[in-house]
Amino acid sequence: MIVEHEIPTSSLSPAQQDLRRLRQFVAGQVLGQDLLIERMLIALLADGHILVEGAPGLAKTRAINVLSQGIEGDFHRIQFTPDLLPADLTGTEIYRPQDGSFHFQMGPLFHNLVLADEINRSPAKVQSALLEAMAERQITVGRVTYGLPELFMVMATQNPIEQEGTYPLPEAQLDRFMLYIRIGYPETRHEREILHLVRNEARRKGETAATEFQPLSQAVLFAARREVLDLYLAESLEEYLLQLVLATRDPGAYGAEFARWLQYGASPRATIALDRCARARAWLNGRDFVSPEDIQSIAPDVLRHRLILSYEAEADGVTPDRLIGELLRRVAVP
Numbered sequence: 001m002i003v004e005h006e007i008p009t010s011s012l013s014p015a016q017q018d019l020r021r022l023r024q025f026v027a028g029q030v031l032g033q034d035l036l037i038e039r040m041l042i043a044l045l046a047d048g049h050i051l052v053e054g055a056p057g058l059a060k061t062r063a064i065n066v067l068s069q070g071i072e073g074d075f076h077r078i079q080f081t082p083d084l085l086p087a088d089l090t091g092t093e094i095y096r097p098q099d100g101s102f103h104f105q106m107g108p109l110f111h112n113l114v115l116a117d118e119i120n121r122s123p124a125k126v127q128s129a130l131l132e133a134m135a136e137r138q139i140t141v142g143r144v145t146y147g148l149p150e151l152f153m154v155m156a157t158q159n160p161i162e163q164e165g166t167y168p169l170p171e172a173q174l175d176r177f178m179l180y181i182r183i184g185y186p187e188t189r190h191e192r193e194i195l196h197l198v199r200n201e202a203r204r205k206g207e208t209a210a211t212e213f214q215p216l217s218q219a220v221l222f223a224a225r226r227e228v229l230d231l232y233l234a235e236s237l238e239e240y241l242l243q244l245v246l247a248t249r250d251p252g253a254y255g256a257e258f259a260r261w262l263q264y265g266a267s268p269r270a271t272i273a274l275d276r277c278a279r280a281r282a283w284l285n286g287r288d289f290v291s292p293e294d295i296q297s298i299a300p301d302v303l304r305h306r307l308i309l310s311y312e313a314e315a316d317g318v319t320p321d322r323l324i325g326e327l328l329r330r331v332a333v334p
Contacts, residue, residue: 007285007286015220016224016286019284022071022216023037023284025066026040026063026067026070029062029066030062030063031190031193031194033059033183033186035183036052038281038284039301040063040064040067041280041284042277042280042281042298043153043277044067045221045228046178046225046276047153047225048273048276048277049178050155050156050179050181051119051156051157051177052156052181053157053180053182053183054157054160054184055159055160058185060155060183061077061117061157064115065115068113069215071217071218072216073111073113073218074111075112075114075115076113076114077114077115078116079118080122084122084126085125085126086126086129088126089107090107091105091106091109091110091139092107104141109133109148115154115156117156117157118158118159119156119157119169120167120169131176134154134176135176150218151218156177174306175267176269178273178302179277180301180305181301228279229276231279233275233290234289237292237334238275239334240292240295241271241275244295244327244328244331245265245268245270247331248262248265248270248307248327250265254327254331258323258326258327260313261309261313261316261323263308263313264307264308265307266303270302270306274298274299278295278298281297281298282294299328300321300324303320307323307324309323
């Protein structure tokens with residue numbers, strides 16, 4: 001467990017202070033999911049998308065909904081079902097009989113924060129439409145291309161319990177997600193706090209909720225992203241970051257057993273994501289430099305969905321998380 005020490009607010013930049021307030025605002029309404037909250041903010045700062053896997057009822061929808069309340073932007077939830085069509089995401093051209101013209105009706109992807117709930121419930125064509133929009137940040141209908149908002153983040157969810165009637169995401173599509181997060185049940189003390197929070201919300205139902213939190217402007221978020229990109233990363237740590245990813249492509253250099261478990265390694269997208277997310281984590285925790293702990297902490301979420309294990313690994317009961325743990329132990333820290 002990596003413990004972050006609280007950095008005094010006076011030593012933070014204005015953008016860091018604003019993001020700390022946003023983090024506290026979300027944590028006050030989403031209890032027991034600190035990892036999910038941190039990863040959502042990291043993805044927001046690193047301009048990426050996240051895939052979240054967890055059992056029903058773990059506040060995945062609530063988390064991104066509350067996050068959308070904390071920033072100046074709009075939010076839309078899409079429930080993925082087997083009968084969903086690509087046009088249900090992207091939008092479609094509507095015929096106007098008055099003048100015989102077609103008018104494009106924008107779909108739900110034209111929002112700042114999008115929740116793709118149970119993404120593996122829809123067939124490949126619908127998944128591809130979403131992932132293309134995520135990668136290209138634009139949608140083409142007919143001969144016209146429409147740009148998506150500059151602030152655009154997708155959080156997709158998967159239910160690990162029920163797999164009947166699902167369409168698993170191919171590895172090439174999983175690679176489009178910057179982070180793949182797995183969350184579990186809250187601790188007992190958090191469960192008690194959740195009980196009290198929901199009970200109080202039920203009592204106040206119908207009343208106008210008073211909040212003192214001022215939503216962050218998109219200009220603040222874009223300024224924060226620039227600060228993250230300018231954060232100091234030592235050359236030795238950049239080399240360490242590269243070696244972690246390259247080790248997945250040449251596992252034989254780190255032991256025969258390691259090579260036997262790994263069939264395909266991570267793509268260059270993993271290198272880019274590891275760099276940006278490590279910087280975002282350091283910045284979010286109030287530091288002006290990246291440490292080895294930032295890279296090691298974020299590595300499982302960056303690499304988990306980008307490694308293809310061999311049949312031998314599956315037979316030995318080796319999971320991607322165990323393999324990543326071995327990777328972090330075998331690649332030397334500078």
